[in-house]
Ligand SMILES: Nc1ncnc2c1ncn2[C@@H]1O[C@H](COP(=O)(O)OP(=O)(O)OP(=O)(O)O)[C@@H](O)[C@H]1O
């Protein structure tokens with residue numbers, strides 16, 4: 535990683551350490567997956583590799599399609615390191631907590647999620663930490679370690695349900711947050727029509743996914759899961 539110049543640690547989580555700096559002089563992020571002592575070392579390295587390969591493959595593929603993800607610039611599998619474009623902005627969680635959001639932003643969040651789903655990719659970990667809000671007010675999705683290709687309504691419904699639960703638990707004061715996200719989610723299909731077939735199958739329509747989400751919400755209310 536010769537072209538890398540680290541400046542500041544942004545994040546130290548259970549899974550990853552994230553450092554901001556420059557790569558060939560451009561603002562960049564270095565994400566290093568951490569080994570965890572409590573896991574079996576071999577199992578840990580297999581899981582780490584799997585998640586990292588997943589993150590790299592799907593992020594690069596989505597970026598090529600023009601979806602809202604950071605560009606990946608370099609990868610070192612042996613060191614479990616990814617170097618990517620730095621998205622100038624803040625995680626949605628902070629923007630919501632600071633009360634610095636408007637309806638348009640939540641609408642855009644919905645559109646960004648729908649872009650993933652239109653390309654038959656499930657994000658897999660849609661928390662308000664993994665949605666970055668740029669200075670222009672766009673929503674970029676990061677952290678694709680749990681992302682997967684998906685063709686079933688249920689999978690996409692669950693992706694949205696994760697965000698719904700996080701809004702309820704962490705941002706109950708943000709009114710209509712999920713309604714606005716779903717408006718944006720639907721609007722992209724109204725704009726672009728039916729999604730194109732993706733490698734492996736036909737991604738379902740937004741209307742049908744939202745119907746499924748409503749069923750999942752009911753199921754969880756009655757049975758708690
Ligand atoms: N490309 C990027 N541009 C700007 N900030 C980023 C970028 N990638 C990550 N970050 C920042 O680092 C934080 C953690 O990154 P990420 O979500 O990828 O790690 P993680 O897998 O969630 O780590 P852990 O599970 O250990 O918490 C993000 O919430 C974001 O604030």
Ligand SMILES: [Mg+2]
Nearest residue numbers: 663664676677
């Ligand atoms: Mg994250």
